[in-house]
Amino acid sequence: MGKIAIIGGGASGMACAVLLARRGQEVTVLERGERLGRKLSATGNGQGNVTNTDMGAEHYFSDDNEKVARLLARFGSGETVRFLESMGGIFLPDGRGRVYPAGRQASAVTDLMRFELARLGVRTLFHAQVGSLSFDRDFFLTYEGGQLHADAVILAAGGRAAPNYGTDGSAYALAQGFGHTVTPCSPVLVQLKCDPASVRGLKGIRADAALSVIRRGETIFGCRGDVLFTESGVSGDAVFRASSYAQAGDELKIDFLPDVPAERLFEVLKDGGENCLLCVVNNGLGRTLFRLAEGEKEKLAALVKGFPLTVTGTLGYAYAQVTRGGIPLAETDDNLMSRLQKGLYFTGEILNVDGECGGYNLQWALTSAYVATEGVLS
Numbered sequence: 001m002g003k004i005a006i007i008g009g010g011a012s013g014m015a016c017a018v019l020l021a022r023r024g025q026e027v028t029v030l031e032r033g034e035r036l037g038r039k040l041s042a043t044g045n046g047q048g049n050v051t052n053t054d055m056g057a058e059h060y061f062s063d064d065n066e067k068v069a070r071l072l073a074r075f076g077s078g079e080t081v082r083f084l085e086s087m088g089g090i091f092l093p094d095g096r097g098r099v100y101p102a103g104r105q106a107s108a109v110t111d112l113m114r115f116e117l118a119r120l121g122v123r124t125l126f127h128a129q130v131g132s133l134s135f136d137r138d139f140f141l142t143y144e145g146g147q148l149h150a151d152a153v154i155l156a157a158g159g160r161a162a163p164n165y166g167t168d169g170s171a172y173a174l175a176q177g178f179g180h181t182v183t184p185c186s187p188v189l190v191q192l193k194c195d196p197a198s199v200r201g202l203k204g205i206r207a208d209a210a211l212s213v214i215r216r217g218e219t220i221f222g223c224r225g226d227v228l229f230t231e232s233g234v235s236g237d238a239v240f241r242a243s244s245y246a247q248a249g250d251e252l253k254i255d256f257l258p259d260v261p262a263e264r265l266f267e268v269l270k271d272g273g274e275n276c277l278l279c280v281v282n283n284g285l286g287r288t289l290f291r292l293a294e295g296e297k298e299k300l301a302a303l304v305k306g307f308p309l310t311v312t313g314t315l316g317y318a319y320a321q322v323t324r325g326g327i328p329l330a331e332t333d334d335n336l337m338s339r340l341q342k343g344l345y346f347t348g349e350i351l352n353v354d355g356e357c358g359g360y361n362l363q364w365a366l367t368s369a370y371v372a373t374e375g376v377l378s
Contacts, residue, residue: 002151009036012348013156014113015369021120032129037110039165048106051077052359053097062353064329075370087112133174152343159323159349178341187320189240194233194309201288202229210258211238214251221245241357254307272297326352335375345372
């Protein structure tokens with residue numbers, strides 16, 4: 001193939017570099033920051049949730065989920081584990097199918113890939129944000145501090161989420177320079193905002209709860225997990241999962257006792273006193289619920305089993321893990337090469353593909369990396 005430039009040194013870009021260098025290709029990675037894999041080191045709440053054993057296109061949002069399914073069939077969760085373990089380490093699923101390194105450190109996953117790139121002798125340029133990309137017989141890149149010619153380019157520079165890691169959406173312009181479009185973007189896997197008055201006094205309280213998203217009276221999503229109250233709304237594992245579905249105006253219903261039937265709860269609350277929720281829910285939560293119920297037993301039971309909150313928005317890209325939207329899959333071929341410019345490939349979050357919380361987005365990063373490198377090598 002000749003010289004290959006990879007724009008972006010995140011999970012997807014590093015995976016592309018490893019796969020190509022193992023096949024003897026001359027690769028240069030251009031990373032705008034001072035080190036590789038900064039966002040990867042934070043994945044899975046710092047524990048490195050790399051994929052999920054329950055893998056399928058139904059866990060993704062895109063303009064072409066059938067194409068997502070075809071690509072996952074080529075490189076799914078099993079291939080991801082084998083790829084990572086080919087560099088070292090042991091990766092194991094938890095009870096919900098989320099796959100982690102046995103040492104539960106995301107930074108160690110990053111180190112595995114960094115060490116493999118060093119072993120393979122991959123050239124990496126740091127503080128090298130690409131400012132322009134053009135094509136005339138070959139690709140010409142200008143970046144902070146230099147210029148580069150390449151026979152193929154893989155654009156793996158991420159979306160808009162988590163700009164503190166260098167993913168601020170500026171890379172979309174490189175694709176748009178070749179005529180590509182960018183679908184409307186929004187932050188997902190993010191904290192949800194509610195009316196501050198509705199969560200007053202609950203900041204810092206965490207509960208293992210069942211969370212439902214309700215739109216116009218219909219439940220569109222439900223899950224079980226941590227719900228953490230903040231000063232502006234709710235966070236936690238269940239909320240991050242729900243954020244893929246929720247939008248402003250939707251109602252959240254929180255069941256603080258998903259394992260306890262309403263009849264049993266009602267029996268416990270029979271005296272209706274202010275201490276009736278002791279050893280039932282968190283004490284601080286109990287006091288707030290009792291105040292809101294004004295001492296009425298029926299209302300109190302309803303709040304415990306279905307505490308309502310109205311979504312007013314999210315905390316935005318600065319607090320989001322993933323971007324929804326991006327370059328449409330329809331503008332790429334089956335190897336994720338641009339249909340508008342031969343030799344230009346896209347991987348990872350810059351594409352209009354995002355997954356649910358639970359390892360799906362890192363899986364997409366590695367699936368798209370594999371597919372694009374196969375295209376480069378074909």
